[in-house]
Amino acid sequence: MDATPKQKWSLAAVSIPVMLWTLVPLFWIFSLAVKPQSIQADNKYFPREFSWENFQLITTGTASDLFNPALVNSIVVCLIATVISVVLATFCAYAIARLNFPGKKLILLVSLAVSFFPVISLVTPLFDLWRNIGLFDTIPGLVIPYLSLTLPLSIWVLSAFFQQIPWEMEQAAQVDGATSWQAFRRVIVPLAAPGVFTTALITFFTAWNDFVFAISLTSENARTVPAALAFFTGASQFEQPTGAISAAAVIVTIPVVILVLIFQKRIVAGLTSGAVKG
């Protein structure tokens, strides 16, 4: 839809408070990260002095042994969990949205139940089991419970997306002689790609966000960033490590912003080129 210049500018004006609402806390964390310890509690939004001491503390200083491996672990664990979940969920959600077979309601109900079961209560028995079979504090030991967060979420979100797909195109392909599988691969997959990408984003961030599993099922080798952050906070009871936490937060935000940039291009392209308009 073509917007008039007036609409264009008023929309641009409206976007400013929206962006400010998002950016004010973000810049605040950056501000805290670059404030030297001496002015950490000066109640000023903008830093009067810049210092890299907080970043040095976590990347090369005393907290680096905790932070650097945690960053690597977070990326590895979340990527593996995301890929597994989205691939499996794509097939599952297609079947649920499209095919007639007994038990699909059950799958959705179970997904929902699994997806929203309080994480804390999954942790206690898993802790016990993982220690017994040697999965405690390993990458698979985190990926597996993460699937309980990411897999049902992927199935639900993708099912909703797939419901809105114009299925008559698949039928058209089948009338033209394509098998179910061909119709799925050649017609539905390209139509579904925007939903799949959006789901991949959501799934990744869900895994990235978890800290209950991370803090309960790891000790040193597989510890992820949220768990490491929690460790910073517990370092001293009376002195908040505000700067170190903020610096770590800034660092973990950067790869995510890059990810958002990469994925966003495809999401925008995919979502806006609606399938019906073709």
Added chain:
Amino acid sequence: MSTVTDTPPTRRRDQHRPKLSDRARAERALGWKLAGPAFVIMLAVTAYPILQAVWLSFFRYRLTDPDSREFIFLSNYSVIFTDPLFYQALWNTVFITVVTVAVELVLGFAIAMLMHRIVLPRRTLRTIVLIPYSIITVVSAFAWLYSFRTDTGYVNGWLNTLTFGAWDASFDWFGSWLPAMGVIMISEIWKTTPFMSLLLLAGLAQIDGAMEEAAKVDGATFWQRLFKVVLPNMKAAIMVAVLFRTLDAFRIFDNVFVMTRGANNTETLSTLAYKQTIDRVEIGMGSALSVVLFLLVFAIALIFIRGFKVDLAGSK
């Protein structure tokens, strides 16, 4: 292109068996082939812990004292339902859920519309808006905690300036129930509105633009187009977004934990369960609370699916 002729004979043969056609049976088989792996893996990673939690909730069981583990059946539940602490936590959880989801739906939809239509800082806006969702909840909680705290924060100073000194610059946001809940909810809303927007934007983008164009040509106002064309066509996306956010908000934990740790009656069901399980290592009681929390969540989900007809299975 020419294989269309294969279909009619198949149909004719199926008429002799009214129960299941070959095609329907093949569809069933394909359905489970596609959905099976996801379902089995999902069950495998959760069935054991879930059943174990239910089982453990029937015991008086402290990790520090495993020998005195005792089967007490539903006693943990009767303790929970007679404890005012539970009802305070329940009320806080419901309060946070209703307020945040309502605010997020309106805010999230407005932002989704903006992202959908905006021309100029289009890419920048979309990128910036999505960032909070990708930020770890713990980080968001710290950002807002440090914003409002009297020792590090700037919010009191800003409010003081905006009100020409009428606002007490040393106001303790975490000293009483309502302000503390307010800050918790601000962080929750800030962090999760993008999730709402993302889902709603995806729903918006799936709408056939020609329909809205047609309504516009026919003279429909903005609000008419919104309520008669846009919203009905993205009902599925809206309901899923609201359902997910409601259930997610209901187990709010990270923000409360970082900001107040349940002080000043800000305990929620999840923090209560955590305290029982981890702090007090009362595995039985913690499991019972978790089961109660789960049943509440399950009930909400059922209400959505049955009551509001959120039908992901897509049966007509």
